[in-house]
Amino acid sequence: MSGIALRNIRKAYPGGPTVLHDVSMEFHPGEFIVIVGPSGCGKSTLLRLIAGLERADAGEIEIAGIRANDLAPQDRDIAMIFQNYALYPHMSVRENISFGLELRGMPKAQRNRRAEEVARMLQLEPYLERKPGALSGGQRQRVAMGRAMARNTSTFLMDEPLSNLDNALRVAMRTEIKDLHRQLGATIVYVTHDQTEALSLADRVAVMKDGHLQQFDRPEVIYDRPANRFVAGFLGVPPINFVAAEKLPGWQGMQGLTAGLRPDILSVHAQKPAGPALEARLVLSEMTGSDLLLHCDSAAGRLTAIAPRRAMSDPAAQLWISYDLDRALFFDNDSGERVDLARDLRSIRTAEE
Amino acid sequence: MKPENPVVAVLSLVVGLLFLSPVLYSIWMSFQTADAFYAGRVTFTLDNYERAVGQFNFARYLLNSLIVSGLVTVLGITVATLAAFAFARFTFRGGDLLFGATVATLMIPSHISLIPNYLTLAKVGLLDTYAGLILPAISNGFAAFFLRQYIRGIPKALDEAAYMDGASPLTVLWRIIVPLSKPAIASMALYIFITEWNNYIWPLVAVGRQDLYTLQIGLARLYKINPGEGLVDWPLVMAASTITILPVLAGFLFVERHLVRGITMGAGK
Ligand SMILES: Nc1ncnc2c1ncn2[C@@H]1O[C@H](COP(=O)(O)OP(=O)(O)O)[C@@H](O)[C@H]1O
Ligand SMILES: [Mg+2]
Numbered sequence: 001m002s003g004i005a006l007r008n009i010r011k012a013y014p015g016g017p018t019v020l021h022d023v024s025m026e027f028h029p030g031e032f033i034v035i036v037g038p039s040g041c042g043k044s045t046l047l048r049l050i051a052g053l054e055r056a057d058a059g060e061i062e063i064a065g066i067r068a069n070d071l072a073p074q075d076r077d078i079a080m081i082f083q084n085y086a087l088y089p090h091m092s093v094r095e096n097i098s099f100g101l102e103l104r105g106m107p108k109a110q111r112n113r114r115a116e117e118v119a120r121m122l123q124l125e126p127y128l129e130r131k132p133g134a135l136s137g138g139q140r141q142r143v144a145m146g147r148a149m150a151r152n153t154s155t156f157l158m159d160e161p162l163s164n165l166d167n168a169l170r171v172a173m174r175t176e177i178k179d180l181h182r183q184l185g186a187t188i189v190y191v192t193h194d195q196t197e198a199l200s201l202a203d204r205v206a207v208m209k210d211g212h213l214q215q216f217d218r219p220e221v222i223y224d225r226p227a228n229r230f231v232a233g234f235l236g237v238p239p240i241n242f243v244a245a246e247k248l249p250g251w252q253g254m255q256g257l258t259a260g261l262r263p264d265i266l267s268v269h270a271q272k273p274a275g276p277a278l279e280a281r282l283v284l285s286e287m288t289g290s291d292l293l294l295h296c297d298s299a300a301g302r303l304t305a306i307a308p309r310r311a312m313s314d315p316a317a318q319l320w321i322s323y324d325l326d327r328a329l330f331f332d333n334d335s336g337e338r339v340d341l342a343r344d345l346r347s348i349r350t351a352e353e
Numbered sequence: 354m355k356p357e358n359p360v361v362a363v364l365s366l367v368v369g370l371l372f373l374s375p376v377l378y379s380i381w382m383s384f385q386t387a388d389a390f391y392a393g394r395v396t397f398t399l400d401n402y403e404r405a406v407g408q409f410n411f412a413r414y415l416l417n418s419l420i421v422s423g424l425v426t427v428l429g430i431t432v433a434t435l436a437a438f439a440f441a442r443f444t445f446r447g448g449d450l451l452f453g454a455t456v457a458t459l460m461i462p463s464h465i466s467l468i469p470n471y472l473t474l475a476k477v478g479l480l481d482t483y484a485g486l487i488l489p490a491i492s493n494g495f496a497a498f499f500l501r502q503y504i505r506g507i508p509k510a511l512d513e514a515a516y517m518d519g520a521s522p523l524t525v526l527w528r529i530i531v532p533l534s535k536p537a538i539a540s541m542a543l544y545i546f547i548t549e550w551n552n553y554i555w556p557l558v559a560v561g562r563q564d565l566y567t568l569q570i571g572l573a574r575l576y577k578i579n580p581g582e583g584l585v586d587w588p589l590v591m592a593a594s595t596i597t598i599l600p601v602l603a604g605f606l607f608v609e610r611h612l613v614r615g616i617t618m619g620a621g622k
Contacts, residue, residue, distance in 0.1 A: 014444075051513075051517060053513050053516070053517075072516075073513075073516045073517050074516060074517070074518075074519040074520070078517070079517060080513075080514070080517045082510045082513070082514060083510075084508070084510060086508065086510035086511050086513065086514040087514075088511060088514070088515075088529060089511075089533065090532045090533055099515070099518050099528075100517075100518035100519055103518055103519040103520055103524065104519050147514075147518070151518075
């Protein structure tokens with residue numbers, strides 16, 4: 001187990017724009033870190049810098065307390081799972097898993113035992129002698145995990161390991177990876193563009209955009225108190241509703257702020273409720289299983305609310321939407337930063353109603 | 354591969370025979386005596402082979418050709434593969450320039466380098482040696498270029514996975530790139546071998562000693578052996594020719610397996 005520290009990392013590819021701007025983060029030993037952000041924001045680049053496959057233009061990478069900028073990948077005690085798995089197509093599953101052990105001089109009998117042990121953990125035993133070309137996507141994904149696990153490294157880097165799998169398999173593997181993390185106790189740095197994976201897997205989530213670190217914190221904090229409008233919009237399904245704050249009843253005086261209302265803090269009523277509420281017209285109701293997603297047009301703009309299907313068997317075309325003021329988020333229109341409106345200010349506002 | 358259409362099968366057979374006919378004719382001719390051949394009679398004799406090998410030293414020429422072409426192939430493919438790996442995978446100062454120069458050599462006719470090469474080898478005293486026959490041929494710009502293009506088609510993530518697994522660059526080359534480039538390497542090896550096997554000008558210039566003659570030189574000499582006034586001993590020449598083409602055929606049959614099998618092997622994600 002070893003911690004990793006990134007200090008003021010900057011990276012540009014030759015002849016290209018800067019891909020990482022001054023990124024600093026610290027990962028504790030044994031943590032499950034998820035780096036999340038839209039495609040092209042520099043997640044893979046960051047992972048490759050930690051792996052030693054790219055060099056930073058500036059800044060410092062520290063692994064287990066020592067400066068690692070100039071360490072070759074094979075000297076970093078790190079294993080990596082590549083997005084497309086990068087299995088050696090000319091080697092059997094057994095050889096794929098034990099290649100790293102062979103290169104490190106482990107005798108054949110011992111390597112074989114280790115490969116079988118890993119294969120057993122990942123339910124790959126029946127496929128040990130097959131080539132990757134004769135495996136399904138899910139099996140290849142597990143071989144990639146097995147190859148990384150075989151060497152017992154202290155750190156695993158995973159670059160969108162589940163993005164090539166179909167949905168059911170992805171959900172199943174998510175649980176398996178979490179379970180594996182518990183068993184191995186290793187540090188995992190996991191890159192994804194999928195916010196569900198980020199929130200469900202991570203001990204801490206790093207949200208990135210355009211090469212800038214936006215926020216790095218526990219998933220609950222990222223969700224409940226996003227640092228800025230981008231983070232609020234990127235995480236959460238269905239996505240948060242942004243409306244101009246002054247268009248909300250009771251907030252008419254709030255110039256220059258955007259309110260962020262997650263669908264689950266909106267309540268839908270057939271009659272005008274007590275307290276602040278918006279009149280809305282139902283545009284579309286979407287069934288998601290136990291819930292209904294209600295897309296409505298209101299004076300404040302388009303709002304999406306979520307309601308249990310039992311309570312809303314047949315939503316009317318004209319509705320009232322109220323909101324839980326304590327859980328509304330506010331963002332500065334110019335900077336996009338979240339503004340922490342003091343609670344008392346809120347209570348004054350509500351009292352004025 | 355079974356052609357489903359009988360017309361295609363018959364046509365293929367005809368075309369194949371058309372290509373083969375000169376070879377078959379020369380092989381047939383090599384079993385005739387010169388007298389019978391010029392008199393238009395049909396005979397069967399192994400005499401021409403006996404004379405080619407015994408009297409005209411073709412066993413030695415065959416050995417020389419095998420040594421020279423074999424070593425040129427092994428050394429040439431090694432140099433080309435190493436260069437291709439470097440060009441395909443590493444950025445280094447002057448790399449683009451070097452690669453450009455490599456490609457540029459493809460545009461230079463080999464006859465232009467004949468005299469400089471001769472003078473260089475004369476200066477270092479390598480004329481009339483095996484080394485003199487072999488060394489100028491082991492840098493092959495085309496093979497380096499071809500293999501570089503092929504290697505660029507292999508996902509770089511495979512290299513990176515191997516580096517993470519603890520491999521050195523040479524291990525990556527030997528354990529990942531070479532096995533995955535087998536079809537291309539086999540094709541280039543065959544190409545280098547055939548080119549060198551058929552090389553005539555350079556051995557002619559670089560070697561004067563008869564015991565270093567390659568088959569091509571020996572073959573050219575045979576034209577001077579006259580069975581009668583102004584006649585060439587064609588059956589003797591054809592026996593020697595047959596000795597000359599057999600190793601190439603054998604080489605092709607040996608490599609063909611790799612050429613075909615390799616094409617179906619994808620990198621598979
Ligand atoms: N080898 C490379 N050379 C030049 N630009 C690259 C290279 N790899 C990635 N980039 C660029 O760097 C940016 C970040 O890429 P990447 O780290 O792969 O993003 P992500 O993994 O978040 O999708 C992208 O704009 C991409 O085009
Ligand atoms: Mg990526």
